[in-house]
Amino acid sequence: MGYETIRVEVEDHVGIVRLDRPDAMNALNSQLLDELGKALCSLDQNDTVRAIILTGSDKAFAAGADIKEMADKSFVDMFSEDYFSAGTERFLRVRKPIIAAVAGYALGGGCELAMMCDFILCADNAKFGQPEINLGVVAGIGGTQRLTRFVGKSKSMEMHLTGRMMDAAEAERSGLVSRVVPAKELMAEALKTAAKIAEKSPLTAMAVKEAVNRSYETTLREGVLFERRLFNALFATEDQKEGMAAFAEKRTPQFRGK
Numbered sequence: 078m079g080y081e082t083i084r085v086e087v088e089d090h091v092g093i094v095r096l097d098r099p100d101a102m103n104a105l106n107s108q109l110l111d112e113l114g115k116a117l118c119s120l121d122q123n124d125t126v127r128a129i130i131l132t133g134s135d136k137a138f139a140a141g142a143d144i145k146e147m148a149d150k151s152f153v154d155m156f157s158e159d160y161f162s163a164g165t166e167r168f169l170r171v172r173k174p175i176i177a178a179v180a181g182y183a184l185g186g187g188c189e190l191a192m193m194c195d196f197i198l199c200a201d202n203a204k205f206g207q208p209e210i211n212l213g214v215v216a217g218i219g220g221t222q223r224l225t226r227f228v229g230k231s232k233s234m235e236m237h238l239t240g241r242m243m244d245a246a247e248a249e250r251s252g253l254v255s256r257v258v259p260a261k262e263l264m265a266e267a268l269k270t271a272a273k274i275a276e277k278s279p280l281t282a283m284a285v286k287e288a289v290n291r292s293y294e295t296t297l298r299e300g301v302l303f304e305r306r307l308f309n310a311l312f313a314t315e316d317q318k319e320g321m322a323a324f325a326e327k328r329t330p331q332f333r334g335k
């Protein structure tokens with residue numbers, strides 16, 4: 078499919094989606110969100126794809142929602158369009174693991190988009206922030222909720238109230254990102270990580286994603302029960318038999334997603 082605001086490729090078992098609005102620091106507009114939702118949905122349905130990388134440019138993952146597109150909208154426009162809602166809902170329905178590979182700015186909606194991924198790898202030049210307060214608004218695609226869960230109330234509140242940026246080292250220290258790598262190694266590292274995930278059973282990877290995400294939605298007791306039922310259920314798969322047999326036979330397992 079021809080997209081204008083993103084580029085999509087599939088390399089081995091990895092889908093790579095690159096945000097591509099270089100003149101606007103990859104700011105997220107309605108078209109981009111729509112194309113992103115469609116691309117992710119199609120990668121999710123593509124049986125050869127086992128992991129997805131979402132990335133931007135060296136300068137910007139995304140510098141937020143497109144301020145120029147939003148500036149003149151009224152409450153009625155926002156509410157009736159349910160602005161950005163369809164794209165973000167599609168994003169959250171993706172069952173395959175999505176890695177955010179962030180270099181440069183991840184601000185406002187850009188930071189929120191990165192946090193909607195399953196984990197964030199970032200370059201040492203990455204800068205995260207929720208500067209919406211400078212524009213007279215608050216975050217709108219989950220920033221106040223997700224950043225608070227990732228880095229705790231105090232730092233999240235400070236970030237949202239001051240609009241300041243967090244550098245890569247602080248983002249790693251506070252648990253926002255899983256790892257920081259030198260900028261020129263970011264894509265190689267993201268691809269290596271995605272390839273590692275692609276070696277696993279895609280069924281198990283989906284189960285991991287569901288179980289970890291459930292920890293944000295439920296109590297500890299319910300979450301542990303949910304995990305246990307997934308653990309039990311995976312014994313119905315060929316991949317569990319293959320994984321355990323391969324261990325006993327001292328060979329590499331060949332997972333087929335069955």
Ligand code: CO8
Nearest residue numbers: 100101102104140141142143144145160161185186217218
């Ligand atoms: N929207 C539109 N255009 C943008 C944006 C943006 N968010 N960010 C950068 N641009 C454009 C600039 O206007 C400029 O365009 P032009 O060349 O035509 O003037 C071009 O990108 C390059 O930007 P700069 O010249 O500003 O580059 P600098 O290197 O000087 O600065 C910064 C880079 C620091 C990233 C700066 O551009 C900046 O501060 N950008 C805005 C960051 C921001 O405020 N983001 C939050 C936006 S609001 C939001 O994300 C809300 C999300 C919730 C949506 C909810 C929907 C329901």
